[in-house]
Amino acid sequence: MEIRDVPEAHLDRALDLAYLVFHERPDEAKRKHHRALMLPCARVGAYDGETLVGFVAAHPFTLSVPGGDLPCPGLTFVSVAPTHRRRGVLSAMLGELFRRCGERREPIAALWASEDAIYGRFGFGPATQGALVEIDSRRPLALRIAPDERPLRLVDPADAPAAVGPYYASTRALRAGRVARDEERWSGEWLADEDEEDDELSPPRIVALGDPLAGYAVYRTKGENEDTRTPGLVRVDELEADTPAVAAALWTYLAAVDLTGTVRAWGRPLDDPLLLFAADRDQVRVTGQFPALWVRLVDVGAALTARSWAAAAELVLEVHDARVPANSGRFRLAVDGRSARYEPTGDPVDLSFDVRDLGACYLGGTRVADLVAAGLVEEHTPGAAAALDAALRTDRLPHTDDEF
Incomplete structure (x- = not known):
């Protein structure tokens, strides 16, 4: 398989693949609408020879985060041909998208999951309900x-x-x-x-x-x-x-x-x-x-330092990220109540996260303490989860109506 851009000339192939995967038979007007939606998107395909067997599009969205906005590719039309499942096609396409996010300084990505069981494996966490x-x-x-x-x-x-x-x-x-x-x-x-x-x-x-x-x-x-x-x-x-x-x-x-x-x-x-x-x-x-909205921290440090904070905190986080190794490691998060620093450290760990769970907490919609209680985050220092929750807190819960 070769992972490369999907040109405009192959958009009809990409739509045919998506309709095959999602069991759809749109009329011509809807197909025309979908084609127009795809034009401004970044488009990554998996090709077996000249046959398109995988496709991911990414809207060039801007997403509100606590204290501001961030560029946030919105993934959609994620499709793998039924003949090529379980061959690493989706992993390769998302890996290429994450690489491009790094190049373009896009620290987060998001999607609406058609199947919840899939996207946690790629580091996406449910950030809004x-x-x-x-x-x-x-x-x-x-x-x-x-x-x-x-x-x-x-x-x-x-x-x-x-x-x-x-x-x-x-x-x-x-x-x-x-x-x-x-x-x-x-x-x-x-x-x-x-x-x-x-x-x-x-x-x-x-x-x-x-x-x-x-x-x-x-x-x-x-x-x-x-x-x-x-x-x-x-x-x-x-x-x-x-x-x-x-x-x-x-x-x-x-x-x-x-x-x-x-x-x-x-x-x-x-x-x-x-x-x-x-x-x-x-x-x-x-x-x-x-x-609702699933968020992926593609660059954990850039994402954490780009948002605002509700309270001061100083914690050592151990992050595991199987898809973006640069995110993995032990880091000190130092928050002064407004801004944050995020730097590598060798100090003892306060909280251990998988990147998907940090993504779920990022917008303030999931409490770290609840993830500790569920056995998904490990609290090494008593009170660390409560301290991070106080820092992450927002006046209103995150929310979106925009399904894509």
Whole structure:
């Protein structure tokens, strides 16, 4: 096998391979859309002779991390031909991507895992979690707080990049794990007219509150299924709000959409205020939870020193990384409450990590102490996990809606 760039002339081969692996048969419009998505991506392929047998694309994303932004390749369309499984194809392609990340000074990479069992082996850890929230909207939404009374308005999706894009950009600093969206990502992907998962859903709708804007929600609807008598659905894809009262107004609107009986939000943050200000938790239920964004620390030292910190700490970390040997070793992490130094040391170890678990903790969404309790991180010095958790803590849990 030869690992090399996939040129634009081979994009149709790459898509055919992905559709084979993911059991898809898209129409021509969807294929055209996928092809356009691939054009700005870095593309790595595995070739057996002239046959493309493996493919990985990487979006040139920017991801919010505590205290700022980092370049973060977003891996997608990861595919290996069924004839070439278990022959090191995926290992070779990801190894090449990690090498390129080092050259381009991209200290982290991320993906959404189609199969959770695969990507931990390559050093990815689940850094954000999503909650599936369902509201029984056959009766008025019961809340413990008063909704903001300012008028709501509908925003044309074509106007979204200008109308709500700057507001979304301002929210990225409040939660780590969020992808920066340019106009193409807003219009071509996030607000695509047809939903890839359910073609019965309406085009996207956007409801906004306040002038200047204080919050908005992106949602789609579906009418009642007459055969099964399933009530009409409001699917919430995104909801951002300045205050709990603004959020309450948006949720109240969504739960009152005519001819619907269920509101379903597919990926809310675990600390969503709705779960606290809902007056009836039988009406507002968490029906599931899932790992969302998986983060890989390609350069551990550069990633740790690029983020901000909530408390001072000085700890010796022992890191194991089977895929990027430069990350392996014993390092002193010295945090002064704002910035950090990360340097090799021979001093006794406080905490031992696999790089995947350090990636899970990196954005502040997984507690080190929980990983110690699970037997995944070894605490050699009592209190070391608590000290690192205090330093890693963020005011809000990391979260992302942008699946890719």
